[in-house]
Amino acid sequence: MTTAKVIKEVLNWVKLLAIALIISVVVNAFLLQPYQVKGHSMEPSYDDSDYTMVWKPQDRYEYGEVVIVDRRIDRERQWLDRFVEHPIIQRVFRTEDDNLIIKRVVGQAGDVLEFKGNQLFRNGELLQEDYIKEEMYGNPDQTVTVPDGHIYVMGDNRNHSSDSRAIGSIPLTHVLGKVIFHK
Template sequence: MEEKIRRYLVAFSEIIILASVFMLFLAQSFLIDGYSMEPTLKNGQRILVEKISYLFSGPNRGDIVIFQNPKDDSEFYIKRVVGISGDELLIDNGALYLNGSLLEEPFAKEPISFPLKARYLVPEGYFFVLGDNRNHSADSRFVGAIPLKNLLGKVILIYWPLNQINLISSL
């Protein structure tokens, strides 16, 4: 009987260690707190972020990422990557242009209501993000391009509430 209990305790300990390693190095859970990524991500949803991909390469356009706010490293933001190093972005009359071509954005809640014509060149080692809810998002239009060192991971799954479970793919 004691041997059986010992085996259960060892198995339980191994599960705890594996789960801890998984959450520390491979993935992390976050709560969506706000409306800046609607309609893709909604306030109160829980998401899973994988941390491995960006150890080997930078983000791709269309990825939904989580990163530390460059102006306050205690804050994490979740936004969509629309520009990578070397890209030129232009916001003009509610439309977003990437390297001279109009960017189709089926995920955006509404056109950008930005009073100025704005041009951005994404520097080497940085990426540019926008919230899907363009007119209610503190994003790269206001904080600038995001350094790659601030990138934590890529959103891969909505797992809560259960009736909204959904894999997230890049567009």
């Protein structure tokens, strides 16, 4: 094989890999994104280091759905965030992001959530949540109304979860998508 043929073959492989990477980044940005659970806030449903797949094209989230959210609600998400969150990009540039968290939807826009006696009520009805790890404790009695364009999320391990109780209602622009698979 001549040097010219070797160079041509290498360039063809480089082009193919570049195209595959671009397709992967676009799919990750707009359709499906892998996510690895970090921490214990979603036990017993999801364990630390579980892998999930997130479906992104969604504008409404139902009660009980598990979602991935960007907890930095004090800033607007930029279009570039979708690309920077790609696992390959994060590994290459060593920029793992702990701002993305996994939580369960417990409130939608307009819902009135009440915390009374360490129990959660939505629109006056006590929530029956068979997925939570244990009864909540140490929550002050309070009432929260979920604003338009937001959801309210909590971890299944309520006593060890940094969620909407601490960071506030999550703007829909900060919801990456819902979990459709986990292992």
